[in-house]
Amino acid sequence: MAHSIKISYSACRGCVNCIKSCPTEAIRVINGSITIIKDLCVDCGECLRACARKALGLDEDDWELIHAHGLVEAVPDPVFFAQFGSFWYPDAARGALMERGIDLLTDEAEDAFDLSAYASARVIENRSSDQLPLISTYCPSVIRLIQLQFPELLSRLIPVENPLEIAAELWRARTKSYAPLTLFAPCPAKITLIRDPIGGEPSPIQHIVAIRKVVHTLMASGVKVEKFDKSVPSNWRSATWAIRGGETKHISRFASRELTVLAVSGLRNTMDLLQQIELGRFRGVDFVECRTCDLGCFGGVAAPESRFLAYLRNRHIETEWNLTPERAAELAVMYENTKLWKVRNSIQSKQRLPLSSDLLEAMSRMKQMKAIFAELPHIDCGACGRPSCKAMAEDIVREQGEITDCVFKLREGISSLANQILSLADVQPQTLRKPR
Amino acid sequence: MSEPIHIEHDVAADDYQLAGAASNNVKETLKMLGLSSSICRRAAIITYEAEMNLVIHGGGGRIAANIDQESVEIMAVDRGPGIPNVELAIQEGFTTAGDRAREMGFGAGMGLPNIKRNADIFEIDTEVGAGTTVRTVIYFQHGQ
Numbered sequence: 001m002a003h004s005i006k007i008s009y010s011a012c013r014g015c016v017n018c019i020k021s022c023p024t025e026a027i028r029v030i031n032g033s034i035t036i037i038k039d040l041c042v043d044c045g046e047c048l049r050a051c052a053r054k055a056l057g058l059d060e061d062d063w064e065l066i067h068a069h070g071l072v073e074a075v076p077d078p079v080f081f082a083q084f085g086s087f088w089y090p091d092a093a094r095g096a097l098m099e100r101g102i103d104l105l106t107d108e109a110e111d112a113f114d115l116s117a118y119a120s121a122r123v124i125e126n127r128s129s130d131q132l133p134l135i136s137t138y139c140p141s142v143i144r145l146i147q148l149q150f151p152e153l154l155s156r157l158i159p160v161e162n163p164l165e166i167a168a169e170l171w172r173a174r175t176k177s178y179a180p181l182t183l184f185a186p187c188p189a190k191i192t193l194i195r196d197p198i199g200g201e202p203s204p205i206q207h208i209v210a211i212r213k214v215v216h217t218l219m220a221s222g223v224k225v226e227k228f229d230k231s232v233p234s235n236w237r238s239a240t241w242a243i244r245g246g247e248t249k250h251i252s253r254f255a256s257r258e259l260t261v262l263a264v265s266g267l268r269n270t271m272d273l274l275q276q277i278e279l280g281r282f283r284g285v286d287f288v289e290c291r292t293c294d295l296g297c298f299g300g301v302a303a304p305e306s307r308f309l310a311y312l313r314n315r316h317i318e319t320e321w322n323l324t325p326e327r328a329a330e331l332a333v334m335y336e337n338t339k340l341w342k343v344r345n346s347i348q349s350k351q352r353l354p355l356s357s358d359l360l361e362a363m364s365r366m367k368q369m370k371a372i373f374a375e376l377p378h379i380d381c382g383a384c385g386r387p388s389c390k391a392m393a394e395d396i397v398r399e400q401g402e403i404t405d406c407v408f409k410l411r412e413g414i415s416s417l418a419n420q421i422l423s424l425a426d427v428q429p430q431t432l433r434k435p436r
Numbered sequence: 437m438s439e440p441i442h443i444e445h446d447v448a449a450d451d452y453q454l455a456g457a458a459s460n461n462v463k464e465t466l467k468m469l470g471l472s473s474s475i476c477r478r479a480a481i482i483t484y485e486a487e488m489n490l491v492i493h494g495g496g497g498r499i500a501a502n503i504d505q506e507s508v509e510i511m512a513v514d515r516g517p518g519i520p521n522v523e524l525a526i527q528e529g530f531t532t533a534g535d536r537a538r539e540m541g542f543g544a545g546m547g548l549p550n551i552k553r554n555a556d557i558f559e560i561d562t563e564v565g566a567g568t569t570v571r572t573v574i575y576f577q578h579g580q
Contacts, residue, residue: 151473152473152474152476152477275456275460278477278480279459279480279481279484280481280550349473351467351473352467353470354467354468354469354470354471355468355469355470356470357470359469359470359471359505359576360438360505362468362469362470363438363441363469363503363504363505364438366441366465366468366469367439367441370441394468
């Protein structure tokens with residue numbers, strides 16, 4: 001698995017703040033600077049938040065370079081429109097940005113989010129109750145977390161493509177253009193979504209830039225955002241997906257029966273919920289939306305605006321949820337073309353390798369691990385470069401560390417050596433001993 | 437055959453917050469040993485339901501798991517009130533859980549039936565006034 005976190009080795013001091021923040025224990029300090037175990041990283045961005053020295057950054061494409069090459073065809077994440085001090089109606093934003101060499105695919109995005117919600121509602125309705133709840137595939141971090149830690153829930157991931165990618169496919173089909181597409185992403189997870197697509201097929205999007213980079217450049221160039229009239233209902237249902245609960249609301253409104261849905265945000269909530277679903281505790285629930293960032297995608301590390309302000313702005317928009325008969329017919333036609341929205345390849349488990357492929361050997365290593373762990377101080381100080389004493393014991397049996405990496409064990413070793421030296425100092429060779 | 441791997445957890449009565457720790461530990465251990473995710477899930481469910489039984493009914497107790505090459509054995513032992521009618525207790529939906537447990541979303545009468553469904557061997561030994569021991573075994577060969 002790839003990830004989209006970039007390390008600046010000159011800025012990294014080798015402290016342990018990022019290590020401690022990582023929910024999947026994917027970070028180690030090796031030889032004085034951090035290393036990300038890429039198979040364990042889910043791109044949640046917690047380590048970027050934890051690093052005060054800005055040693056961790058986003059592995060994005062070069063916006064200046066992309067923008068210098070003429071008109072940029074861009075797929076904007078719904079988060080984009082609330083980043084400018086006010087909610088910017090997507091059609092207004094599109095008009096204003098066209099003058100600055102950016103063509104926002106707002107119409108295709110709206111179609112894609114509607115189609116995704118419509119298709120999700122149909123998939124949920126057609127599932128038998130013992131195969132529910134289904135889990136949203138919108139947040140790529142959640143998919144990775146399930147691949148890594150909850151493989152039993154893979155069959156619960158709703159097989160509907162990410163609407164950002166559907167938008168790109170729709171645009172290609174309509175324009176027949178080969179021009180590269182750029183995604184404005186709110187988080188590292190959506191960068192990886194494009195670079196290392198989960199199903200394995202190449203993404204219809206070519207470049208990815210962090211929203212904060214685009215917003216900063218636009219703000220610096222003095223872009224003017226019109227105030228919006230919040231009493232006028234908006235047809236931009238996609239905008240609600242930026243907040244926790246937006247997707248479930250959209251799907252519920254498109255369903256033909258009343259759905260029982262749940263939406264949670266934040267890493268801890270997501271992990272707790274997945275664990276409880278795995279224990280079979282959510283019978284009777286139809287659909288679950290998880291976002292690893294606080295408040296939903298507004299909490300993404302690559303979104304510059306305060307997530308609280310952005311949240312309030314979006315909450316104030318009146319959204320039109322009732323479909324006109326024409327719109328319903330359009331969606332039904334798009335839905336028939338399953339190639340547009342259905343996840344083609346099954347999503348595979350990416351669990352960490354066991355201690356050994358042989359059960360007996362693995363058991364013997366497990367016992368060693370327990371014995372090593374028992375000797376460690378259990379204060380999880382992180383000074384060994386690992387998130388916990390438990391992780392340290394595991395690394396040692398996986399032959400990725402030494403017991404002397406632990407400062408306490410090293411000190412014990414020195415102290416016992418010093419005692420040995422002291423007692424040796426008292427011993428005299430027999431030739432020097434004088435008879436009494 | 438080598439010594440089994442032993443895991444043990446004390447579970448306190450009415451401790452709804454910490455319940456789940458034993459289940460997590462059993463699941464993580466089986467995962468690290470390379471056992472299939474279906475085995476891991478079944479063991480996690482059994483342990484979790486057993487923990488909840490200790491929390492709600494048993495007045496606390498002990499969960500123990502033994503893992504050898506062929507199977508995982510999970511036991512829950514308490515010195516609680518015992519079960520007067522086992523036949524009834526293993527029926528889905530039957531519950532004697534108090535209001536507090538039900539307010540927390542537990543006590544739906546699915547605990548023992550869930551344990552039974554996920555185990556290859558399910559044994560229950562109970563005496564009113566003396567306590568209950570539930571013993572389950574999952575074989576690695578079956579259901580993989």
